[in-house]
Amino acid sequence: MRAANFVESFLLEVSFFFKESILSEDYALRPGFLQAIDCRLRVLGILVILLAVLFSRSLYFIFFIYLICLFLTSASKVELGFFLKRSWFFVPLFSFFISLPAIFNIFTPGSPLVGFRVFGFYLAITRQGLKGASFFFFRVLTSVSLCALLMLTTRQNSLLKVLRLFRVPQIFVMILGMCYRYVYLFLELLQNTYLAIKGRVGFICSLDKKQAVVGSIIANLWQRSYHLNEQLYQAMLSRGYRGEPVVWDDFKIRPVDWMWLFFCLVISCSVFYWNAKID
Amino acid sequence: MSDLIFELKDVSFSYLGRFLALKDINLNIRKGEKVVIVGANGCGKSTLLHMLDGLIFPERGVVKFLGRQLQQGDFNDDNFSRDFRRKVGLLFQNSEAQLFCPTVEEDIVFGPLQLGLDKELIRQRYLKLVRLLGIEGISQRPIHRLSIGEKRRAALAAVLIIEPEVILLDEPTSGLDPSTSRVVVDIILQANAEGKTVVTATHDMHIIEEIADRVLCLGQEKTLVKEGPVAEIMRDRKFLQDNNLIHAHRHTHGSTVHLHPHSHLEHHS
Numbered sequence: 001m002r003a004a005n006f007v008e009s010f011l012l013e014v015s016f017f018f019k020e021s022i023l024s025e026d027y028a029l030r031p032g033f034l035q036a037i038d039c040r041l042r043v044l045g046i047l048v049i050l051l052a053v054l055f056s057r058s059l060y061f062i063f064f065i066y067l068i069c070l071f072l073t074s075a076s077k078v079e080l081g082f083f084l085k086r087s088w089f090f091v092p093l094f095s096f097f098i099s100l101p102a103i104f105n106i107f108t109p110g111s112p113l114v115g116f117r118v119f120g121f122y123l124a125i126t127r128q129g130l131k132g133a134s135f136f137f138f139r140v141l142t143s144v145s146l147c148a149l150l151m152l153t154t155r156q157n158s159l160l161k162v163l164r165l166f167r168v169p170q171i172f173v174m175i176l177g178m179c180y181r182y183v184y185l186f187l188e189l190l191q192n193t194y195l196a197i198k199g200r201v202g203f204i205c206s207l208d209k210k211q212a213v214v215g216s217i218i219a220n221l222w223q224r225s226y227h228l229n230e231q232l233y234q235a236m237l238s239r240g241y242r243g244e245p246v247v248w249d250d251f252k253i254r255p256v257d258w259m260w261l262f263f264c265l266v267i268s269c270s271v272f273y274w275n276a277k278i279d
Numbered sequence: 280m281s282d283l284i285f286e287l288k289d290v291s292f293s294y295l296g297r298f299l300a301l302k303d304i305n306l307n308i309r310k311g312e313k314v315v316i317v318g319a320n321g322c323g324k325s326t327l328l329h330m331l332d333g334l335i336f337p338e339r340g341v342v343k344f345l346g347r348q349l350q351q352g353d354f355n356d357d358n359f360s361r362d363f364r365r366k367v368g369l370l371f372q373n374s375e376a377q378l379f380c381p382t383v384e385e386d387i388v389f390g391p392l393q394l395g396l397d398k399e400l401i402r403q404r405y406l407k408l409v410r411l412l413g414i415e416g417i418s419q420r421p422i423h424r425l426s427i428g429e430k431r432r433a434a435l436a437a438v439l440i441i442e443p444e445v446i447l448l449d450e451p452t453s454g455l456d457p458s459t460s461r462v463v464v465d466i467i468l469q470a471n472a473e474g475k476t477v478v479t480a481t482h483d484m485h486i487i488e489e490i491a492d493r494v495l496c497l498g499q500e501k502t503l504v505k506e507g508p509v510a511e512i513m514r515d516r517k518f519l520q521d522n523n524l525i526h527a528h529r530h531t532h533g534s535t536v537h538l539h540p541h542s543h544l545e546h547h548s
Contacts, residue, residue: 025421157381157421177381184423185375231376234334238371239390239437240364242357246392248385 006210011194015187027152032076034149038257039158040165045264046150052268053142059135061274066142068267069149076153083152087145095140099133108132156180161251174245182228186221193217281346282310284445284476285331290340292326300326302501304340308478310444313471315487315509316480318497319523324480325372327497328447331478332369365394368443372450372480374430375422377437383425384418387436394441401440408436412462428459435466446470448479452486464489484524488513498522 028035034042053065073083101107103125110128117123151159160180163173197213285308292301301323308314308331316324329335330342333349342349344363354360368390371377380386387408391401409415412432417425425433431451438446448467452460460483467490471477479490487494487509494512498504505518512518519525 157385160381178379181379181381181422184421228373228376231371231373232379234329235371235377235379237334237354238332238364238369239441240361240393241389242360242393245389246395248388248392248398 008194008198011191015191018183018187025155027076027078028155028158030077032078032153034072034076034153036256037260038251038253039154040162040251041253041257041261042154043150043159043162043165045261046146048261048264048268050143050146052271053139053146056139056271056274057278058271058274059131059138061271062135062138062142065267066138066145069142069145073145073149076149078149078152083145083148086152087141087148091137091141091144094144095137099136102133102136103129105129161247164247170245170247174247178232182225186225189224190217190221193220283343284308284310284312284345286341286343286346287330288341288343290330290337290342292323292330292335292337296338299501301330301337304503306495306503306506308445308476310476311471311474312476313467313490313492314476314478314495315491315493316478316495316497317482317484317487317512317522317524319482319499322497322499323501324497325449328369328449328478328480331445332367332447333363334369361394364390365441366443367445367447368438368441369447370434370438370449370451372453374427374434377434378422378430380422382419382421383414383433386422386433387418387440390437390441404440404442405436408440412436412466428455431455431459432462435463439466439470443475445476445478448477448481450481450483451479452481452483460486482524484513484519496522496524 037045049065049068053062056062056065070080070083074080105112105122105124105126108126108129110126112124112126113130115122115124154162157177157180160173160177163176164170194213194217197216285306287304287306290301290304291299293299304327316327318324326335330337333344333354336342336349336351344367347353354363378386380389384405388401388405391404392398409418412435414429414432414436417429417433422430422433435451446467451463451467455463464486467477467479477490481487481490491509494505494507494509495503496505496512496518499522504522505512505515516525
């Protein structure tokens, strides 16, 4: 059903975005290749490859990693079409338009490939500019794709647990976990509050009324979250919480997980070979 | 040796010093008892349970647990706090507040982990409980994807895994379907049969006879208005009506509309 006005469509869109992109764990629960790897080594492996992408001076190497990423996507039972749409959507925003000016001779002087005049000014696309922009674009594309693949194939909860690997304080990890837990609850509350208001007063037409409704929803949400915060702390105390949470660590590393990490290290180390070839 | 678990003497409490929640409460709860606290909405049942769980403390009067007065400062002592939390468990009325971890499994094991129980022991208790409550299939599910009944079962598991000697239950069957409600009642009965003390706050009058030896009734003035064996309380129709614990039930016999108080009194005739 199509939303009737800005407030409603905004609430629905925000809610849909969170549910789909953050809270959906459908891909993470599929029996795919990456999903089967211990999440600590999965994250570590992807990080190692990401570092190699950052240090690479060879466009071929970056292409090669991108192809591996697509292969992993397919092996992890993530539809390629969905994955490409998701990763390519943000890439133009963050890299293509940013790197576009760099291809011209004003920013990157060099040997011109194509030249033209704009309002009397001579503009040319240079070989060096095009190379630099391509590097930037494909580096971002490959990095974003690897991160997106990691997010899709790993449950939020496991990702949070992995933060402990990097010595992130447990209390911080727990607060993050709670944020994920309660974002959904508050989103539902937000939608229900709006529907309850709409159910009583009908369609809200004037801007003043819309603003008043949004204001009252925010105030209501604040009050409820404050109240829930108190209850939640009491629930934690009741179960023995003393300020430093103890957590359930049930990670198990199997030989196949070490093989994955070895594979990532070999791939990453090959960056030195590709870089040396350029030199 | 006294078998008193809780002793409350002239206990009063108000929120923010303004909103009275309990007034001059005097009561004792003995080891192995099944006690039900009844009363209309807003009469202080939840507040009383929170006080018994050492989450809030009286403004006036004394709360004793196993003969020792409960004071806020006592809970700064790790040993006392850990010992108390191992002995007393509270099921909150709002499962959304009680289940704060990302998955059901993590939430259930949160309590015993904080209390320093052995991980292998926690694992054994966990497996036993999820089977008992029929929640094996949802153990890895995020909390926001659970139904109300599943949330209540998970919350109950989170309390029972600690194996407390005293179980405090705040509206354990409210909003549940009959089958989940039955599971909860059976768990209460089983826990009591194992020697645990069970204190339940509810206004589900149809389960009281099963889950109570003794009934404590809180009134709108936030005082303890009546206390006694379940049959005696349930037979006092005027008292139940005065305290909003029974309602008029309207139904038809052929073409005649019939109206009578609905209190499950037939069980006590």
